[in-house]
Amino acid sequence: MSPETDLRQPTAATFENAAPVLRLRDIEKVYQTKTIETVALNSVNLTVNRGEFVSIMGPSGCGKSTLLSLMGLLDEPTSGVIEVDGRAVTSYSDKELAGLRNLKIGFVFQSYHLINDLSVVDNVELPLLYRQGMGGGERRQRALAALDKVGLSARTGHFPGQLSGGQRQRVAIARALAGGPEIILADEPTGNLDSVMGEEIMDLLLALNREQGVTIVMVTHDMQQALKTQRVIRFFDGSQVS
């Protein structure tokens, strides 16, 4: 089954769950520095439905990463409301936000952000460390299962420095998967990889979306990749253009 088939015929699962899982309303994000004020996002309204694979495109500096960090509850908008599962998170405490990130969201970054002093499996366990009441045995088991999914079962004891870029990104994806998130936010996950490795990662994400119904929002500069996803949102200068 090629990804294209998927695009044309959304699976039953996606259809049934066509409920908004993330919604941004009138979002504005202004970065204030000493010298200048940068409007990174300007009146953004955007809904991501459960089971969707959305890609975000746009020129450098147009606010894509900013958008993703707002979606991931890592930052607060200057104005506007972010809703997760239909509930505004404005009033949430630091602790509640951290809990939401831990349970619902998995992050994948262009530069992987693996901890170099931890082995592959320890890196993958990281999100589970912050989950209340989960024992070491279960953590290890889940981490190994996630590594198996990304095809890295043979490298669990390696350190990030011993892996290729593509392998590192697969570790990062396993880490995002280990917590069983509903949403994966991927910021240029293939940006540091050559086209072959990029394709591998892309196939992995597509499979996750298709087979496990994981909602994915991915920032990419690659038109080919974007076309494989269900929806492409374009940004220009802080605003959504399509």
Next chain:
Amino acid sequence: MFEHLLTLIWNRKRANALLMAELFLSFMVLFGLGSLVAVVTLAMRQPPGFAYADVWELRLTTNNDQTPQNPTLRRLLAQLRATPGVDDVSLAAFSTPFSGYIMSSNIRVEDKPLVSGAEVQADDHFASLLHLELLEGRWFDHRDDADKLPPIIINRELRQVLFGTGPALGQVVRSSHSSNLKEFNEGRVVGVTGSYRPGGDLGAPAPAVFVRQVLPDSAAGLTMFSHTLLVRVRPGSGAVLEEKLVRTVAAVTKTWSTSVISLPDSRAASLETALAPIWAGAAVCAFLLLNVALGLFGALWQAIGQRRAEIGLRRAVGATGPGISRQFVAETLVLTTLAVGPALLLAAQFPLLNAFGQPLAVYAVGMGVALVLVYGFAVLCALQPSWQAASIRPAAALREE
């Protein structure tokens, strides 16, 4: 999380090694200092075995007086004893309490092993003046004039080593200032005092032997450079009496000069001398601790700078700000424990091997002091950088690189 921190620290062992070595070293130094302080405190809390309040020491310099000194001394003692405000006067040898002078002597009974102890030359007034406790027998008095064998009085500690539980009174004891066993003085034990610590507060209770000192009737005798008198004065006596004593000495002796120091002052001075090395040790410790503190602080600052991305990532996967802060403090504590654990094991060897014959409590205090200070410093140094780490904005930290 604890396991995770252990893994992290273990994997960063090279980066952490210097810090751990510093922590290890400061623990050992603090342990030494703490134990020393415990030894001193323990010694100071034990009574010296004599009462020194209201006792003054008169140091008389004879200024090359070639006239027979014994008659002069006798007149002086009588005059001083008759002075209002003076309770008693004792002609003491140079090893007065707190003076720091201790004459050591080798003592033995029959063919038993030699015991070394302090020898104190004392006259008949010495015990009552210093309120020495007499456990057995009596102090020196005129009855000793007739005795063929000189009288000897020993303290509790010497009695213990010489005679154990057997009888002491009437036993003949030999003592010698040299280790040459051929030259010795014999004496008969006439009394046993309680503990007497000739070194004062800081000396451990140790064997001591008292030898009787009398002023011969004859005018002959050595001409000495100096004499030392102990004077018990009425409580509350001050400069007026001191003045009077000095004038009495001048009037009786014509040429001698006097300096007066109270035993409490003498004690304070000797304590100061004894504490000097401890203060020096404390200064070294303080310097070392400062170094460790700066090292810890610097390392944590640097770590947080280098680990911004890691902090951002941890926030992204579910850590709260305070959680990050706690992690850094916990990491410091684990690191400290890894360094302090082996140090504690090493420190435990001292009491286990009974290295310096000190009681267990001394080492316990030393360990306690070292533990509290090392952990205290570690936490103190970790707090600010950890708080800093907590305030890092995750989105910004993840954007860098």
